[in-house]
Amino acid sequence: MSTRRPRLAVRGLLLLENRLLLVNAWPGQSDLWCAPGGGVEPGTSLPANLIREFHEETGLTVTVGAPCLINEFHDPEGDFHQVDLYFHVYHQAGQLSDGWADPEGVVSHRILVTRDELTGLRVKPDSLAQAAWGDSLLYDPLEPILRA
Numbered sequence: 212m213s214t215r216r217p218r219l220a221v222r223g224l225l226l227l228e229n230r231l232l233l234v235n236a237w238p239g240q241s242d243l244w245c246a247p248g249g250g251v252e253p254g255t256s257l258p259a260n261l262i263r264e265f266h267e268e269t270g271l272t273v274t275v276g277a278p279c280l281i282n283e284f285h286d287p288e289g290d291f292h293q294v295d296l297y298f299h300v301y302h303q304a305g306q307l308s309d310g311w312a313d314p315e316g317v318v319s320h321r322i323l324v325t326r327d328e329l330t331g332l333r334v335k336p337d338s339l340a341q342a343a344w345g346d347s348l349l350y351d352p353l354e355p356i357l358r359a
Contacts, residue, residue: 217283217292221261222248223273223300224280224343230323231343232307233334234268238317244334246297246343247318261298268318270311273300280342282351284335291356297342 224246225232233244249264251257258275265273280297307321324332329340336342338351 215290215292217294219251220249220293220295221251221257221264222246222295222297223261223265223275224297224339225265225271225273225300225302226343227302227323230325231329231339232269233322233324233332234318235320236335239319242333244322244332246339247321248295248297249315257296258298261300265300266305267315268313269305269321270308271305272303274303275300278348279345280336280338280349280351282336282338282354284354284356286356292353293356295336 222245232247234247235241236243236245247265247268248261249268251260255263261275262273265271276299278296278298280295282295282297283293284295285292307323311321313319326340326344336351336354338349342349
């Protein structure tokens with residue numbers, strides 16, 4: 212059993228014209244998609260972390276709404292364990308642009324998808340659609356991590 216503490220991250224679910232914004236989950240282009248967000252910096256509120264991470268990955272400024280999903284995943288063959296807190300977010304400023312560069316160099320692709328289109332994509336977590344288009348707080352128990 213690992214003695215490492217779980218990593219805490221925040222992610223935002225943004226619906227634009229009833230389409231969900233997703234980003235590539237791994238550097239370069241893989242077929243795995245996720246919601247924008249990232250690691251929490253100690254001493255900074257969850258909403259402030261999410262606003263920062265969302266802007267870094269998308270170029271958009273958002274306001275943070277209610278939490279909608281708690282998801283955890285781990286590497287069954289290692290000691291990685293992450294807890295993601297998902298929030299509904301709302302667009303305030305900025306435009307999606309292919310020219311936007313994530314300063315961390317992870318996100319290089321962004322897509323907007325309908326709920327029907329989401330079913331044809333490889334996404335994590337499994338409860339992403341229910342969280343994005345639902346109105347309750349969900350808990351998605353420990354899932355194994357997926358690699359690119």
